[in-house]
Amino acid sequence: MTGDNRKLLAEGARCxxxxxxxxxxxxxxxxxxxxxxxxxxxxxxxxxxxERQAIDTHxxxxxxxxxxxxxxxxxxxxxxxxxxxxxxxLVLACTLPEARFTLVEPRQxxxxxxxxxxxxxxxxxxxxxxxxxxxxxAAWHGRFTxxxxxxxxxxxxxxxxxxxLVTPATVVILMLARQEALAGLEQLPEGTWRLATSxxxxxxxxxxxRLLAVVHCG
Numbered sequence: 001m002t003g004d005n006r007k008l009l010a011e012g013a014r015c016x017x018x019x020x021x022x023x024x025x026x027x028x029x030x031x032x033x034x035x036x037x038x039x040x041x042x043x044x045x046x047x048x049x050x051e052r053q054a055i056d057t058h059x060x061x062x063x064x065x066x067x068x069x070x071x072x073x074x075x076x077x078x079x080x081x082x083x084x085x086x087x088x089x090l091v092l093a094c095t096l097p098e099a100r101f102t103l104v105e106p107r108q109x110x111x112x113x114x115x116x117x118x119x120x121x122x123x124x125x126x127x128x129x130x131x132x133x134x135x136x137x138a139a140w141h142g143r144f145t146x147x148x149x150x151x152x153x154x155x156x157x158x159x160x161x162x163x164x165l166v167t168p169a170t171v172v173i174l175m176l177a178r179q180e181a182l183a184g185l186e187q188l189p190e191g192t193w194r195l196a197t198s199x200x201x202x203x204x205x206x207x208x209x210r211l212l213a214v215v216h217c218g
Contacts, residue, residue: 003029005032006026006028008055009032009055009059009060012059012204012205013060013063015204016060016064016201017067018064018066020063024094027094027095028059028094030120030121031086031090031091031117032051032054032055034113034116034117035054035058036051042109044085044110045058056204056205056206056208057206057208058087059087061088061175061203062087062088062089062091062150063092063095064201065088066096068173069096075099075100076099076146077102077145077146078092078101078144078146079104079143079147080103080104080148081149082105082133082149082152083103083104083150084105084107084151085113086103088148088150088175089126090118090126093126094121099125100125101126101127103127104131104132104136106131106132108130111130133161133165136165140164141164141166141167142167143165145170147162147165147166147170147172148174150175154181155174155215159185159188159191159193160191170217173213174213175210176212176213177208177209177210178200182195182198192217192218193215193216194215195214196216197214198212198214199211199213
């Protein structure tokens with residue numbers, strides 16, 4: 001199935017205008033195989049998720065951030081808050097070796113899985129922090145060029161959480177389902193948040209709606 005999944009990964013990415021190198025496709029196929037194996041005993045994704053669905057809703061969904069990370073042409077250091085099984089940060093680390101990634105995840109079993117994948121794929125551009133984000137706020141101020149999360153979906157919850165880390169230059173990428181989730185963004189009490197750009201689309205296999213919104217503070 002690894003070869004079939006490699007083709008599905010490439011096809012799904014291509015549907016969204018994203019090209020995958022052979023190395024990236026190989027890494028993601030191995031990552032997927034390990035994810036499915038570990039998920040039989042560790043709660044990483046919903047139990048019983050078919051591989052095709054995992055490719056669409058986890059891997060391809062994560063890859064949608066690639067153009068936002070590469071469009072500036074400058075150095076990239078992405079912080080993924082509450083990365084879980086590595087979505088989107090570890091997927092992106094597999095495909096963008098020139099960028100750096102910091103994955104924050106407090107649950108130890110998931111941290112063990114993340115570190116296993118990093119060792120298995122010999123990735124040297126990603127680190128895992130086994131903690132919550134709150135203790136690092138002031139110390140990490142301005143450290144990252146980009147911040148995102150799939151785990152904390154509501155902007156009203158996520159943006160105040162990361163406010164101590166961001167500067168006006170920080171690119172915050174919200175991974176949402178619909179435009180309505182951005183309502184009230186400018187009225188949040190913690191900082192002056194503004195929407196820079198947004199893009200709505202459907203995932204290639206399921207058609208599930210997705211919205212990527214880039215916001216800045218200050």
